[in-house]
Amino acid sequence: MDGFENAFALLLDGRGGARPLTLEETRSWRASDGMLWVHLPPDLPDLPRVLEAVFRLPPQVREPLLADTGRVRIDVLNENELVLLLLHPDSTPPDASSPRQLRAWMTADRCVTVAPTSQHAIVAVREQLAHGRGPRGTDLFLAFATTAISTAALRTSELDDTLSGLETRFEARRDDTADVPGDLRRLRRTLVEQRRFVSLVRDAILRVSLLTVEWVHAQQRELRQMAERAGGALKEMDALVERARILHEDIKARQDARSQRILYMLTIISGVFLPLSFITGLLGVNLGGIPGRHWRGSFLLLVLVLVVLAAAEWRALRRRELV
Incomplete structure (x- = not known):
């Protein structure tokens, strides 16, 4: 379309093809010419004025097209007109500068769409x-829905492989599995x-089918x-979500078991060294009367006693299958 970057207009020929139209040609378009599809990017300068002045859309149409919502919205304006707001997964969360709808x-x-031109649909x-091989007329919505489901199927296959x-x-x-928890999150x-x-x-499909x-x-x-x-794609996604949950629980269980083993070993080590620490602490007090202080072999004897005591404690723990 003249003067509009990333915008376009197509006249469907009813056989799966289409030819581009200029802005002037869209103004002179008539219903007898065929299905007209006009696409406008959301960042188009002065988009509300364009919808009103160029395409002569009434307020009840312009307001939904300019709205931003986190859900599917389908409004029936009269027996012939629909306004659809659908979410797509190929962009960031919705905000004023980056709509994903x-x-x-x-x-x-006639059909007027407002979305990023690079959007996959x-x-x-x-x-x-x-x-x-495109839509022939009023099945334009079906073409958008088919594309969305096909994209979801491919994405589901990729996620299945990743999982x-x-x-x-x-x-x-x-x-090298230490990064698995982060990748899983x-x-x-x-x-x-x-x-x-x-x-x-x-x-969206179910709501449209009930109209x-x-x-x-x-x-x-x-x-x-x-x-x-x-519905089948949704069941596949549910299965992937459940598998990811089970894997998360398995990873958490392994991490908990590893932490428990570490704490257990620290407890065992502390138990072994507690009597040894008590003896050395008792003999290390700065008071007179320490046994063997005048005998040169007392230190070696003390070391031998501590080693034997540690070995006896370790053997006792082994006999009780605590280590």
């Missing part, structure tokens, strides 16, 4: 249209975020299939 206003013949659907590697390193008891955070994303995608909008109702079968795929 895909916001869309959709009708039977936008890039993937745009590439599909460029190769003639399997951590499990293998832990079970192998190698010396990062992986568990990623799993929680990914599971939330899959859950939100599934909720009575006519052009949405025509896609009920595809929406049900997508919801089932999302």
